[in-house]
Each structure stands twice: as structure tokens, then as C-alpha cells.
Amino acid sequence: MSAISVGQAVVLGVVEGVTEFLPVSSTGHLKIAEGLMGIPVDDKSVVAFSAVIQVGAIAAVLVYFFKDIVRIMSAWFRGLANREERYHHDYKFAWWVIFATIPIVVVGLAAKPFIEGPLGSLWVVAGSLIVGSGVMWCADQMGRHKRGEDDTSFKDAMLVGSSQILALLFPGFSRSGATMSTALILDLDRVAATRLSFFLGLPALTGAGIYELKDALGASVGAVPLAVGTVVSFVVAYASIAWLLKFVAKHSFNAFVVYRILVGLLLFGLLGTGVLSS
Numbered sequence: 001m002s003a004i005s006v007g008q009a010v011v012l013g014v015v016e017g018v019t020e021f022l023p024v025s026s027t028g029h030l031k032i033a034e035g036l037m038g039i040p041v042d043d044k045s046v047v048a049f050s051a052v053i054q055v056g057a058i059a060a061v062l063v064y065f066f067k068d069i070v071r072i073m074s075a076w077f078r079g080l081a082n083r084e085e086r087y088h089h090d091y092k093f094a095w096w097v098i099f100a101t102i103p104i105v106v107v108g109l110a111a112k113p114f115i116e117g118p119l120g121s122l123w124v125v126a127g128s129l130i131v132g133s134g135v136m137w138c139a140d141q142m143g144r145h146k147r148g149e150d151d152t153s154f155k156d157a158m159l160v161g162s163s164q165i166l167a168l169l170f171p172g173f174s175r176s177g178a179t180m181s182t183a184l185i186l187d188l189d190r191v192a193a194t195r196l197s198f199f200l201g202l203p204a205l206t207g208a209g210i211y212e213l214k215d216a217l218g219a220s221v222g223a224v225p226l227a228v229g230t231v232v233s234f235v236v237a238y239a240s241i242a243w244l245l246k247f248v249a250k251h252s253f254n255a256f257v258v259y260r261i262l263v264g265l266l267l268f269g270l271l272g273t274g275v276l277s278s
Helices: 006-019 026-036 044-052 054-064 066-081 083-087 089-110 122-142 154-162 164-169 175-185 190-216 223-248 254-272
Strands: none
Touching (some): 006 044, 026 044, 026 122, 026 254, 044 054, 054 066, 054 190, 054 223, 066 083, 066 089, 083 089, 089 164, 089 190, 122 254, 154 164, 164 175, 164 190, 175 190, 190 223
16 A cells, blocks of 8 residues: 555645745655654655655746746757857856756765654754744845846855755755855845746756655555646646745745744644654
8 A cells, every 4th residue: 555645645745836945845844744644754755755746846947937948058058069158147057057966966865864864853854944944034134135147156056056955954944945045145136046046956856856766656655646746746836936936026035934933833842742753
């Protein structure tokens, strides 16, 4: 029998789609949802399921930013063949995304046993939600929001890309939260920080989903729940992306900060009273 039913896959797909690109930690929310539904969060195939349905959210980014991605990739291919094209910002940006992905890949492979073991505890998730909230609030206050997307540099990309490691090691910190906070500290405006977070997440999340596919299709999770969760994640994530870009254009990240603190405190309460097992 599958460790995840089709109905549960729908719920987890919704959770993934809503939270993957919001700075609230999709991993943390998925672990909480799995725990509340009685799904064994430490099951290897369940951990892999969570990684694979991220591909649905990534597909939403590919569709939503299709024109931008085609423009950047076209510039990259032109630059490979034409030296003059290599001075174009889009060509350089494509390389920056590639280089900025290397740190999280190296750490992810090296620390995999710890990520799937002690670092996957819900106690870590709760603490990371609250600590990450403080980092996000400070970043939003410190940042001068004066630089746009065209002002990004190789240094920006490497620092923002490397910050994804925080979310990898401390689920609950939030990949989006870490990357957006770093971008804000570097004085990028909120929209530029959000878009940069999307682009830098594409290779890492896609690679993680493909890498974990074999485990997700193991004995404990069936192909149907996996497909359902991925499709639902895609649909919901597309709507979430559109909403987030409109929101950050006019608002600060304070609402996310407050929400994360409340969820972290709630999770501590559920763990402390035994409602959830770590």
C-alpha cells in the first residue's frame, strides 16, 4: 500500500504549490502537513516525494517566465558561438545561474545523510522558521531597495545562490526566504530580489527532483499519487507566482515575517504537547 494516498497527494500538492516560492518554507509546511496526516515523514520515499513534486512548481516558473528564459538562453547560445555577444547581460546572467548552483549541489550531496536525518527534525523546522523570520525582517529593513534586475552582478548571483544552502541544511529557513533576504541585503529592490530567487532556484530544484525520482517511485509511494501531487503543485504554484510578484511590488515582507513566527510557535506547541512527533 502506498504511504501517500491520492487525496493526500492533492493536499501536499496544494501546500507545495502555495509555499514553494513564498518565503515561508515549503519543506517546513510539507513536513507539518505530512505529520498531521499521519504520513511517515522519515520514510525515504516520502522525503523523495516532497522533492519530486517541486518539479511541478518549477514547471510553473518555466511557463510563467517563458519569454525571459528563452531570451536568456538564446543569449547564452549566441554567446557560445559569437564572442561579441558575450558582453550581453543575459549571456553573463546565464553563466552566473550555473555557477551559483554549484555550492548547493556540492553541499547537498555531501550532507545528504544529515539532511534526511537529524536536520530533518520538526524541531529544527520550527526553530528555523523563527530564526529565518528575524533574518528576513533585518534584511528588509537594512536593504535600500535601489538596484533593479539589470544591476545584478556575478557577486550578487553567487551570494544569493549560495544562501540556498541555509534552507538545505535547516528546513524551515526557506530557500525563497534565504535568497530574497540576501538579495535585499545587497540592496536589490523587492521585485528584483524575488525574480532572482525564481531564476536561481530553477537548476537546484529541478536537479533535486530528478535525483530523488527513483526513491519516490519506490515501494512506499505509487506513481499515481506522485503524478497527481506534481500536477496540482504546478497549477497552484503558477497562481502563487503571479500573486507574489504583484504583492512585493507594493508591500514589505513583514506579513511573511509575522506568519512564519506564528507557524513556528504553533509547531513548537504541537511538538511539545505530543500532537506531532518530531
